[in-house]
Amino acid sequence: MTDAKQDFLPFALPDIGEEEISEVVNALRSGWVTTGPKTRQFEADFAAFLGGGLEAIAVNSATAGLHLGLEALGVGPGDEVITTTHTFTASAEIIRYLGADPVFVDVDPNTLCIDVAAAERAITPRTKAIIPVHFAGRSADMEALLAIARKHGVRVMEDAAHALPTTCGGKMIGTLDSDVTVFSFYANKTITTGEGGMLVTRNPELAKRARVMRLHGINRDAFDRFTSKAPSWYYEIVAPGFKYNMTDIAASMGIHQLRKAQAFREKRAYIAGLYDESLAELPIIRPPHAAPGDVHSWHLYVIQLDDTVKVGRDQFIERMFAQGIGCSVHYIPMHLHPYWRDTYKLTPEMFPASQRIFEHTVSLPLYTRMTEADVQRVVRAVKEALR
Numbered sequence: 001m002t003d004a005k006q007d008f009l010p011f012a013l014p015d016i017g018e019e020e021i022s023e024v025v026n027a028l029r030s031g032w033v034t035t036g037p038k039t040r041q042f043e044a045d046f047a048a049f050l051g052g053g054l055e056a057i058a059v060n061s062a063t064a065g066l067h068l069g070l071e072a073l074g075v076g077p078g079d080e081v082i083t084t085t086h087t088f089t090a091s092a093e094i095i096r097y098l099g100a101d102p103v104f105v106d107v108d109p110n111t112l113c114i115d116v117a118a119a120e121r122a123i124t125p126r127t128k129a130i131i132p133v134h135f136a137g138r139s140a141d142m143e144a145l146l147a148i149a150r151k152h153g154v155r156v157m158e159d160a161a162h163a164l165p166t167t168c169g170g171k172m173i174g175t176l177d178s179d180v181t182v183f184s185f186y187a188n189k190t191i192t193t194g195e196g197g198m199l200v201t202r203n204p205e206l207a208k209r210a211r212v213m214r215l216h217g218i219n220r221d222a223f224d225r226f227t228s229k230a231p232s233w234y235y236e237i238v239a240p241g242f243k244y245n246m247t248d249i250a251a252s253m254g255i256h257q258l259r260k261a262q263a264f265r266e267k268r269a270y271i272a273g274l275y276d277e278s279l280a281e282l283p284i285i286r287p288p289h290a291a292p293g294d295v296h297s298w299h300l301y302v303i304q305l306d307d308t309v310k311v312g313r314d315q316f317i318e319r320m321f322a323q324g325i326g327c328s329v330h331y332i333p334m335h336l337h338p339y340w341r342d343t344y345k346l347t348p349e350m351f352p353a354s355q356r357i358f359e360h361t362v363s364l365p366l367y368t369r370m371t372e373a374d375v376q377r378v379v380r381a382v383k384e385a386l387r
Contacts, residue, residue: 009377011326012188015264015368016253023252030248035215038248042255046198049165049258052175054200055207058251059214062161062184062197063090064244067097069157069180069199070129072209075100079128083159084114085333085346086354087133091159092334100128104334104346109353111288112302113140120148129155134163134173136330136363137190137268137297138290142168146177155179161197162299164190165261170293174200185250188367190264190299191257193250217241267368268298271375275301275364278379282386283308285360300330303382304360311386313360319385320362325378328363 027038039058047056059065075081077099083091085104092102105118112135119130130149132140142158149156156177160166161184163173174181180203185196201207212219217239220232246254257264276286283306290296305313313329320327333354335346348355364378 006324006377008324009326009365009374011328011363011365012367013369014187014192015260016192017256017260019256019259020253023255024249027248027252033249034247035221035245036248038255039246039251042246042251042258043198045255045258047200049261050172050174050200052172052202054175054202055204057199057207057210057214058246058254059197059199059244060246060250061195061244062159062182062186063094064214064242065182065197065199066090066131066157066159067094067242068210068213068244069182069201069206070094070098070100071213072206073129073155073157073179075128078126080124080126081129081131082119082122082127083131084133084354085335085351086112086135086331086357087159087334088161088331089334089337089340090161091131091133092340095131101126102334102340102344103127104340104344104351106351106353107135107357108141109357111138111140112136112357113138114145115353116141116144116148119145120152123148123152123154127152127154129157129179131157131159133159133161134166136287136300136302137162137166138288139163139166139168139173139294142173142176142178157182160184161186161189163297165265165295166297167290167295179203180206185254185257190268190297191254191261193246193254193257196246196250196254212239213241214244215241216243264368265295265297268366269296271366271370272296272298272301274372274375275366275379278376279303279382282383284382284386298366301364301366302330303362303364304357305362305386306360309386313362316385317362320381323381323384325381326365329358329361330363331358333358 043056079100081095086107095102158181166173185193220235285304334340
């Protein structure tokens with residue numbers, strides 16, 4: 001039964017300190033609140049954090065970054081882009097924005113990331129790109145995927161919304177040989193700007209195109225024009241761009257969140273370790289860890305109920321909420337959503353791994369403000385919910 005004295009424990013909470021608050025206030029007092037010096041600093045800091053000669057372009061959401069990345073890669077009507085069915089709709093909708101068609105493939109049940117062999121089987125003469133999704137903080141098998149992409153002459157854009165800081169093959173996600181990588185700073189992500197994202201690439205032409213398209217297709221940065229000491233009002237529209245720029249208010253948060261990214265990851269990894277130990281004897285499948293030698297960012301702690309459990313997934317979540325514990329499900333696969341299902345004639349039988357994972361999956365609370373007492377409260381609730 002729920003202890004009436006205990007407050008509700010939410011699924012996620014951001015970890016915002018006085019540093020972020022002071023930086024935001026500084027931006028407000030500066031008189032420059034849209035894209036300006038704070039955004040430039042955040043971009044420079046982010047590129048330095050990843051290393052490897054990257055360019056970083058701040059945007060108002062990861063969805064915006066994914067759209068800009070595909071557009072810069074030249075994806076358009078008649079093209080196909082392969083991605084996983086086990087993701088949030090943003091990974092697929094940006095393909096439709098450009099008039100191309102998503103081709104959905106299943107996930108590897110051992111990693112919950114894109115099934116690389118299935119992705120290769122899905123390649124056709126129309127395939128322009130592959131979008132692997134790093135799930136819950138664990139990387140996809142990028143070495144194998146990039147080899148396939150090179151073999152078939154296909155571009156790769158990583159959806160790294162869950163993957164800061166994650167490594168693959170000892171390298172930070174964002175520094176691999178993919179054409180573009182996009183990170184998310186949504187409120188529940190590993191670092192947050194409230195809303196926001198970052199597109200990173202080593203390709204200067206892709207970076208140039210993304211910067212132009214980020215702000216209406218204008219060929220000059222608004223910050224440069226409005227802070228110039230000489231008349232500089234003139235600009236040209238060189239493409240029909242979008243309104244995807246990050247504000248300095250958001251970037252002010254990002255500057256300090258980024259400085260805490262490694263400490264945040266260590267705290268989440270510690271909590272994941274507590275869960276691993278405390279849930280070890282229960283009839284559940286615990287989340288896959290990173291490959292040996294690699295780093296898991298632990299954005300999510302996703303358990304799967306074992307087939308022996310007599311409680312259904314939905315009832316389990318209801319029991320958790322009844323005990324004051326917030327949970328979620330990652331994800332309702334694309335093949336179950338009416339638009340994707342009906343438009344592309346998708347069925348659960350086409351994606352057996354994703355379908356099974358969906359039916360058994362629950363994401364437990366995992367965020368840096370949790371205490372050990374919070375973790376043990378969740379564990380007790382899990383045990384009670386499984387009865």
